[in-house]
Amino acid sequence: GDNRLLASEYRPAPTKDGYITISPNTDAQAFAFFECIGQPSLKDDPRFSSAAARTENADDYFQVRTQGLAEKTTDEWMEIFAAADIPAARYNSIDDLFEDPHLKDVGFFQTEQHPTEGSIHRTKIPNSFSGGMLQTPLPAPRLGENTVEVLAEFGFDEKEIQQLIDNRAAFTTAAES
Numbered sequence: 001g002d003n004r005l006l007a008s009e010y011r012p013a014p015t016k017d018g019y020i021t022i023s024p025n026t027d028a029q030a031f032a033f034f035e036c037i038g039q040p041s042l043k044d045d046p047r048f049s050s051a052a053a054r055t056e057n058a059d060d061y062f063q064v065r066t067q068g069l070a071e072k073t074t075d076e077w078m079e080i081f082a083a084a085d086i087p088a089a090r091y092n093s094i095d096d097l098f099e100d101p102h103l104k105d106v107g108f109f110q111t112e113q114h115p116t117e118g119s120i121h122r123t124k125i126p127n128s129f130s131g132g133m134l135q136t137p138l139p140a141p142r143l144g145e146n147t148v149e150v151l152a153e154f155g156f157d158e159k160e161i162q163q164l165i166d167n168r169a170a171f172t173t174a175a176e177s
Contacts, residue, residue, distance in 0.1 A: 003055050009062030012091035018074040019091035022065065022081065027051060032084040037068030114139045144171040 004010055012019040024033035027050060034042040042048050042064065047057040054061045069077060074090050081088040092100055098109060098121070107124055114120045117140075125137060147170050151161045164170035 003058040004062075007058040007062050009059065009066050013062075013066045013069045015069050015074040015077055016072055018093075018096075020069060020074050020077050020088055021091050022069070022077075022086065022088040024086050025051060025054075029086050030054060033065075033068075033081075033086055036080050036084055036086070037064075037071070039064070039068065112139070116142055142173050144173045147172045 012021045022033070024030045030048065030051075031040075031043040034040050034048070046053060047060050048054050048064070072080070078088060078090060090096075090100075097103060100108075103109060109121050110124055111119060111121055120140075122137075122140075147165075148161055151164065151170065156164070161170070165172060
């Protein structure tokens with residue numbers, strides 16, 4: 001396998017205040033990265049002097065990356081890497097996603113009133129078609145809300161469905177009340 005993918009540190013790296021993903025894979029990017037973390041001499045280190053060498057020594061390369069990135073905040077690194085043309089991205093927590101500028105710009109999250117759950121966040125439908133789409137998606141069903149309809153679609157008759165419910169092999173929201 002690719003040593004980079006198998007390296008124990010092949011994952012988002014911690015910064016002073018969060019995490020960042022970074023992929024300085026070309027020589028130009030890797031050498032610029034070494035400059036950014038204040039270790040320009042690493043470009044002459046035989047373990048890191050070429051893409052092949054960095055792949056072969058992926059564990060060491062990722063350790064350098066992890067140690068170097070711990071010194072600044074994610075925002076600081078994003079600014080530095082943008083200026084140096086090094087591919088990098090903020091690694092968001094779940095809460096951060098709601099504030100992500102790109103996701104806000106594309107309207108990725110939508111807030112709606114669910115009939116039983118109140119105000120909820122939902123992701124935007126990822127694609128659109130010229131016909132056949134619901135203009136307003138239905139709210140997420142409650143657990144067991146569509147059990148009878150789904151079992152009927154699979155060929156169960158009313159008596160069989162009731163037996164499944166009575167034997168607690170199937171659940172409906174009606175059974176809650």
